[in-house]
Amino acid sequence: MKFDDTIAAIATPRGEGGIGIVRVSGPLAIPIASQLFRPSRAVSPAELPSHTLTHGYVIDTSNSDAEIVDEVMLGIMRSPKTYTTEDIVEFNCHGGTVPVTAVLDLVVKAGARLAEPGEFTKRAFLNGRLDLAQAEAVAELISSKTELSRKIAIQALEGKLSESVNQLSDRLAALLAEIEASIDFPDEDLDFMKVEMQLQTALAVQADLMCLLQTASEGRLIKEGINVAILGKPNVGKSSLFNTLVRTARAIVTDIPGTTRDTIDETINFDGIPVNLVDTAGLRQTEDIVELQGVQRSRDVLNKAEFLLLMFDASEPLNEADIELLQIANSHRAILILNKIDLPTIVQPQALTDRCPKARVVQTAITEGKGIDVLKTAIREEMLGAEFVIGESPIVTNARHQDALRRAQEALDDVITSLENEMPPDLVSVDLRISLDALGDIVGKTTTEDILDLIFSQFCVGK
Numbered sequence: 056m057k058f059d060d061t062i063a064a065i066a067t068p069r070g071e072g073g074i075g076i077v078r079v080s081g082p083l084a085i086p087i088a089s090q091l092f093r094p095s096r097a098v099s100p101a102e103l104p105s106h107t108l109t110h111g112y113v114i115d116t117s118n119s120d121a122e123i124v125d126e127v128m129l130g131i132m133r134s135p136k137t138y139t140t141e142d143i144v145e146f147n148c149h150g151g152t153v154p155v156t157a158v159l160d161l162v163v164k165a166g167a168r169l170a171e172p173g174e175f176t177k178r179a180f181l182n183g184r185l186d187l188a189q190a191e192a193v194a195e196l197i198s199s200k201t202e203l204s205r206k207i208a209i210q211a212l213e214g215k216l217s218e219s220v221n222q223l224s225d226r227l228a229a230l231l232a233e234i235e236a237s238i239d240f241p242d243e244d245l246d247f248m249k250v251e252m253q254l255q256t257a258l259a260v261q262a263d264l265m266c267l268l269q270t271a272s273e274g275r276l277i278k279e280g281i282n283v284a285i286l287g288k289p290n291v292g293k294s295s296l297f298n299t300l301v302r303t304a305r306a307i308v309t310d311i312p313g314t315t316r317d318t319i320d321e322t323i324n325f326d327g328i329p330v331n332l333v334d335t336a337g338l339r340q341t342e343d344i345v346e347l348q349g350v351q352r353s354r355d356v357l358n359k360a361e362f363l364l365l366m367f368d369a370s371e372p373l374n375e376a377d378i379e380l381l382q383i384a385n386s387h388r389a390i391l392i393l394n395k396i397d398l399p400t401i402v403q404p405q406a407l408t409d410r411c412p413k414a415r416v417v418q419t420a421i422t423e424g425k426g427i428d429v430l431k432t433a434i435r436e437e438m439l440g441a442e443f444v445i446g447e448s449p450i451v452t453n454a455r456h457q458d459a460l461r462r463a464q465e466a467l468d469d470v471i472t473s474l475e476n477e478m479p480p481d482l483v484s485v486d487l488r489i490s491l492d493a494l495g496d497i498v499g500k501t502t503t504e505d506i507l508d509l510i511f512s513q514f515c516v517g518k
């Protein structure tokens with residue numbers, strides 16, 4: 056695809072900083088630079104070699120005295136080896152809102168139009184430099200909250216995810232060709248053998264598709280994070296645990312509101328997982344109206360939490376509140392923490408597992424620093440699975456990809472059922488096409504215009 060308009064935007068964040076970049080892409084990029092830029096040595100932008108930076112000035116020529124607007128470094132990147140594949144120029148201005156905006160205004164007056172959010176990346180996609188999954192990885196990389204999500208985004212940007220999806224597509228496309236050939240040239244004698252082989256192929260693809268789809272639960276967790284609540288009766292050690300976990304993790308700056316008087320929360324980087332950790336007021340029966348509100352909030356927290364750290368005091372007999380927590384544990388993802396094992400113990404782990412056989416119990420003495428590493432490993436394993444490692448194989452982090460893989464899988468299930476029941480090949484091919492189209496949606500082969508608009512509108516301006 057070739058665009059005949061030229062787009063421009065401020066590519067750096069608003070506010071003051073070292074550099075502010077005005078990025079321009081399209082056929083007018085270099086002519087605009089020639090018009091606005093005066094190099095400090097006598098060369099015109101049209102003669103500058105590609106992929107170089109040149110010192111000079113942006114000049115406003117609209118009035119007679121050719122006023123200097125800013126001193127800049129001009130970056131020139133000629134088509135096709137650029138982000139958008141088009142000619143790109145970047146004015147590296149002094150990083151303040153006013154100089155950058157002044158340069159952008161001149162660029163627009165000279166014939167560019169303001170870019171929509173994500174439009175540079177959209178052009179990179181429409182011009183075939185990135186596929187859709189790679190374009191989305193750009194946004195994921197920018198918004199990644201932890202090292203782990205950065206690694207996964209880079210992997211997707213390099214095309215690892217697309218490669219896996221394309222391999223699945225190729226195998227299904229080959230199967231489709233074979234099945235369609237048997238519609239056109241039926242051969243009764245060979246059909247039985249053929250269908251059996253087609254079925255084996257479909258099953259093999261299904262198994263690989265399933266593996267990829269299964270990475271989505273971890274992938275989404277790493278990308279979006281998880282709400283974890285610490286619950287337990289008063290004095291059991293919740294705040295001590297909260298403080299220990301927060302202190303030993305790297306904090307993540309987020310704009311998620313949530314701190315209330317009765318619950319404190321903090322988003323931390325827990326081994327690469329963004330964890331929103333909530334310390335609650337005690338969960339217990341009470342008559343006091345002020346207390347009651349705190350308890351109500353604990354219940355709200357409970358409803359929002361996706362993972363629970365339930366604390367019990369090993370030095371005191373279990374009470375009603377403890378029993379209630381153990382019931383809660385049965386219907387939630389949870390770890391049971393038996394704290395204060397440094398004191399004479401009354402409660403054994405068995406007492407917890409008797410009531411809650413599925414949950415893992417970790418024994419700790421938080422104030423003594425005992426059991427904390429074991430607890431952290433347990434939390435990571437319960438959230439990500441013990442075998443989880445970032446390796447060569449791609450990880451699905453994007454809800455849209457997950458949904459497309461699910462659709463591909465459902466259609467492939469139908470293909471398999473039809474093959475098993477020796478249904479006519481034209482029927483099989485219909486489902487096979489649905490499955491292929493769903494895979495095509497991931498890399499953008501079959502994606503509709505509205506979906507593309509939606510995806511790119513979530514990018515920042517200037518990317």
Ligand SMILES: Nc1nc2c(ncn2[C@@H]2O[C@H](COP(=O)(O)OP(=O)(O)O)[C@@H](O)[C@H]2O)c(=O)[nH]1
Nearest residue numbers: 289290291292293294295394395419420421422
């Ligand atoms: N001996 C002992 N005391 C603890 C332990 N963990 C917490 N505590 C103490 O128990 C008291 C209550 O702790 P806190 O974290 O405020 O409990 P919360 O009410 O559940 O938030 C404090 O005096 C802590 O120092 C532990 O493992 N062993």
Ligand SMILES: [Mg+2]
Nearest residue numbers: 293294295335
């Ligand atoms: Mg507390």
